[in-house]
Amino acid sequence: MSNAPLRxxxxxxxxxxxxAAAVAFFGDTVETVSYKDFDSIFEAVTGGxxxxxxxxxxxxxxxxxxxxxDLLLRHELSIVGETQIPIAHQLIALPGVQLAxxxxxxxxxxxxxxxxxxxxxLLPHAERVSxxxxxxxxxxxxxxxxxxxxxxxxxxxxxxYQMNILQADMQDNPENYTxxxxxxxxxxxxxxxxxxxIVFAMDNVPGALFKSLAVFALRDIDLTKxxxxxxxGKRWQYFFYIDFLGSVHEERCRNALNHLxxxxxxxxxxxxxxxxx
Amino acid sequence: MSNAPLRxxxxxxxxxxxxAAAVAFFGDTVETVSYKDFDSIFEAVTGGxxxxxxxxxxxxxxxxxxxxxDLLLRHELSIVGETQIPIAHQLIALPGVQLAxxxxxxxxxxxxxxxxxxxxxLLPHAERVSxxxxxxxxxxxxxxxxxxxxxxxxxxxxxxYQMNILQADMQDNPENYTxxxxxxxxxxxxxxxxxxxIVFAMDNVPGALFKSLAVFALRDIDLTKxxxxxxxGKRWQYFFYIDFLGSVHEERCRNALNHLxxxxxxxxxxxxxxxxx
Numbered sequence: 001m002s003n004a005p006l007r008x009x010x011x012x013x014x015x016x017x018x019x020a021a022a023v024a025f026f027g028d029t030v031e032t033v034s035y036k037d038f039d040s041i042f043e044a045v046t047g048g049x050x051x052x053x054x055x056x057x058x059x060x061x062x063x064x065x066x067x068x069x070d071l072l073l074r075h076e077l078s079i080v081g082e083t084q085i086p087i088a089h090q091l092i093a094l095p096g097v098q099l100a101x102x103x104x105x106x107x108x109x110x111x112x113x114x115x116x117x118x119x120x121x122l123l124p125h126a127e128r129v130s131x132x133x134x135x136x137x138x139x140x141x142x143x144x145x146x147x148x149x150x151x152x153x154x155x156x157x158x159x160x161y162q163m164n165i166l167q168a169d170m171q172d173n174p175e176n177y178t179x180x181x182x183x184x185x186x187x188x189x190x191x192x193x194x195x196x197x198i199v200f201a202m203d204n205v206p207g208a209l210f211k212s213l214a215v216f217a218l219r220d221i222d223l224t225k226x227x228x229x230x231x232x233g234k235r236w237q238y239f240f241y242i243d244f245l246g247s248v249h250e251e252r253c254r255n256a257l258n259h260l261x262x263x264x265x266x267x268x269x270x271x272x273x274x275x276x277x
Numbered sequence: 278m279s280n281a282p283l284r285x286x287x288x289x290x291x292x293x294x295x296x297a298a299a300v301a302f303f304g305d306t307v308e309t310v311s312y313k314d315f316d317s318i319f320e321a322v323t324g325g326x327x328x329x330x331x332x333x334x335x336x337x338x339x340x341x342x343x344x345x346x347d348l349l350l351r352h353e354l355s356i357v358g359e360t361q362i363p364i365a366h367q368l369i370a371l372p373g374v375q376l377a378x379x380x381x382x383x384x385x386x387x388x389x390x391x392x393x394x395x396x397x398x399l400l401p402h403a404e405r406v407s408x409x410x411x412x413x414x415x416x417x418x419x420x421x422x423x424x425x426x427x428x429x430x431x432x433x434x435x436x437x438y439q440m441n442i443l444q445a446d447m448q449d450n451p452e453n454y455t456x457x458x459x460x461x462x463x464x465x466x467x468x469x470x471x472x473x474x475i476v477f478a479m480d481n482v483p484g485a486l487f488k489s490l491a492v493f494a495l496r497d498i499d500l501t502k503x504x505x506x507x508x509x510g511k512r513w514q515y516f517f518y519i520d521f522l523g524s525v526h527e528e529r530c531r532n533a534l535n536h537l538x539x540x541x542x543x544x545x546x547x548x549x550x551x552x553x554x
Contacts, residue, residue, distance in 0.1 A: 058507075058513075059507070060507055060512045060513065061507060061509060062507070063343055063505075063506055063507045066340055173509065173510065175509075175510050175511075175512055177512055179513070206497065206499045207494045207497075207499075209490060209500060209503065210487075210490040210491060210493070210494035210500075211494075213486060213487040213490055214487065216487070217484045217487035217488075220483065220484075222483045222484075223486060223487075224513065225513070226486065226505060227505065228340075228503060228504065228505075229340055230335075230336070230337055230338060230339070230340045232338060232450065232452075233450065233452050234452075235337045235452055235454055236335075236337065236456070236501065236502070
């Protein structure tokens, strides 16, 4: 790779949590490129418009972002890293706007939901308006010079759009984290402690799932996450996504995956990558 | 219970898929009562406004309706039955409206997504407008006498709101089914083939999930579904929801559940109920 900064596709407007995750993972010199939906991020990495994509896969309160699990399966990209960032929603508005001026609060529906109690206490009569992005809500207030509304967005967004924080840390539950994976065209060989993500399907026979977990348990391999998604066209059958500690470059894990393939009808490694902190 | 018809809470306007599921499960004599969100359905059953609630838990294409898994845990209701119905989206409009008149198509975002290819082919330039309910979209066209738009909704909704089907079966994938559970204040004792739904959490130790599945596999109990949801306040720990064939009134299943409780930090039976067809 040249010395040009790495380009990373992220979801939403500048100041989004996805962009914050990209900066947390790659550092300040990264060139972040905004995309409007997850599909476009996968296509941008696949087509070489950018070198990396960053995708939220799980929030500690709301659960998995299932769309990205489905897209990981549909595309041929590799997971090459992971990171997690705290999600802290700030109530922000244009300079001069007071809490009493706020008639509407814009944000992503999930952010609105995660601040429900704080909003009820602070702004019981303000209308909640769903937008497609937290940072996009802030940008919209700035672009359209709206002084009768606020947005729930990150500190980073407040800074970027030069807005004031009317009330900090609005999220009802402070234990609010989102885990992101980094995708690229080519896999990496992780150094140090590694994690591996796989996806597989099995014939719908009794005990199938138990047998699939046995290949890990019998080798003392720790699972960190398991998710199921519908297998399109086969009613009430599933793809299983598993994350485990270890790398496909370790013999113990290779043996487990070979064993797993004896009993699966579909199997793919999504990537081995350094375990995030 | 008296001879008064059973009242069942369902989501959405009359003609919704949830109402169709209630009729499929209870028969035509049931009294269906419309509610606007899932929380209200749980509250209506808990408070005795209605005797039963019907809740979608899983679509064969889109996956689980996670909100209802979370609500099953939060409330103290029992699952007393299940049913599944085919989801077939019809493009419907007021009488006299032709395909060429349709500038907007209203429906629930999931219905719009499930008809994406058909819509692109049939109405490439029509605007897609998200609404909170498929049947509610049809009702809105009827109530406001809108003749420049269509809705994606069920055959049942077309009949109720006296609208015409411009194009039948718009869903891109015909293998589109939704599974519903029926909830009540009190559990039932199922006759014939039964299914049981449970939810549990475990200490985050290696092999924990494997051991939990072992209690079923060692007794030849078939699992039909497994779902994980975040355990609020414990980052990257999970509640596991499992459906298995059998009833808590069978000794083999009781033994398995006793065994499971040896290794879980939280455990609850959501209900044993007759297996749906």
